Amino acid sequence: MLGLSLSGFTAAWWLVLLAVVVALAVGYVLVQRRRRKRVLRFSNLELLEKVAPARPHWVRHVPPALLLVALVFLTVALAGPTAEQKVPRNRATVMLAMDVSLSMEATDVQPTRLRAAQASAKSFAGGLTSGVNLGLISFAGTATVAVSPTTDRESVKQGIDGLKLTESTATGEAIFAAIQTIQGFSQVVSGPEGPPPAHIVLMTDGKQTVPSFDQNAPRGAFTAARAAKEEGIPVSTISFGTVEGVVDIRGNPQPVPVDDASMEEIARISGGDFYRAETAGQLDAVYDTLGEQIGYEMKEADASKPWLLFGTVAALIAAAGALTVNQRLP
Structure with missing residues (x-):
């Protein structure tokens, strides 16, 4: 059964890229807060309520979140995770x-x-x-x-x-x-x-x-x-x-x-x-x-395959969700 497991890494220095993923997540949050302030400052709230899409506010954040998850999986895969396996x-x-x-x-x-x-x-x-x-x-x-x-x-x-x-x-x-x-x-x-x-x-x-x-x-x-x-x-x-x-x-x-x-x-x-x-x-x-x-x-033994697979799938779902929800790639 395919599972995400690890007990070590063959190239652990690739995990430094996780700091970049964290920085992207923090940057995304800051950009969203700044954007919300601008919208509230210059928008007509009554008009905004009429033209805003009838969907939960959090939905548009799902594709970027999935993309960040995909980056985490792919970074771990690059680090060459290993796990004790029966061979x-x-x-x-x-x-x-x-x-x-x-x-x-x-x-x-x-x-x-x-x-x-x-x-x-x-x-x-x-x-x-x-x-x-x-x-x-x-x-x-x-x-x-x-x-x-x-x-x-x-x-x-x-x-x-x-x-x-x-x-x-x-x-x-x-x-x-x-x-x-x-x-x-x-x-x-x-x-x-x-x-x-x-x-x-x-x-x-x-x-x-x-x-x-x-x-x-x-x-x-x-x-x-x-x-x-x-x-x-x-x-x-x-x-x-x-x-x-x-x-x-x-x-x-x-x-x-x-x-x-x-x-x-x-x-x-x-x-x-x-x-x-x-x-x-x-x-x-x-x-x-x-x-x-x-x-x-x-x-x-090498355990990178499931991390690579789940990372790729998460990235594809993120792209599809961005096109569907936000009409653009994240």
Whole structure:
């Protein structure tokens, strides 16, 4: 929505012209007072009442007032106003790590955790701004880079569609693989400004089981989170599913509750954000939030356009009003 806002100026010295606008306003008032005195001194009041236009006295002052307002707007526009605005990132790397362990076959989220996660992840990929390079990692007993960072969203979506379930959950390996991929990609695309900012989005439904349940092990999830922190790569985690989740493994019902505590700790250690989602709708909302945070940034940007627009419109209305009301330009 177009609005008049500013937090600074790139050429503030142009604002000196506002003193000229103030002087014009004062001059106009003084001229009108002097003119009124002359009219009252030399006019026949009875005749003046008969020939004077049948309109409020203040109407003829509207066009000049609008012109002064236009000058204020145009002067501010010349000063180069800036405002903090949300702008798309033109360079960033995101690795989406998705759990494909057998627990993702649980139906506590319809139709299954995996199918719901795939649909939401594809929506997330499609909604990211074009300047973000998105990669995909799938992990169960090992971690696999399914798609290297790219701006080609279709290849990421195809990779998401191709995810297959397998045993175990190597959460730490997924984070390490994401870090390594980001480092390799950053060496290729790094420019004068340095490597692009990076982010890992980890979506899982359970606790690490590989290499062990000890998440502080050398290749454990918490160790990997600390490594991500050292590299300046936050890991935002999504704990997806419910505590009632159950899967059938070789004919035996196996409870697969989500592990919110571990996911929250990974996010805390790495400097990322923790989210939980128990339904497909909640997962969509989480991905929408992440898309806004990752795909956009707040920057001081040029805000002169609305000031220029409103100034031009006010000047045009002032000119039209002067011709209509006073039969001359102000």
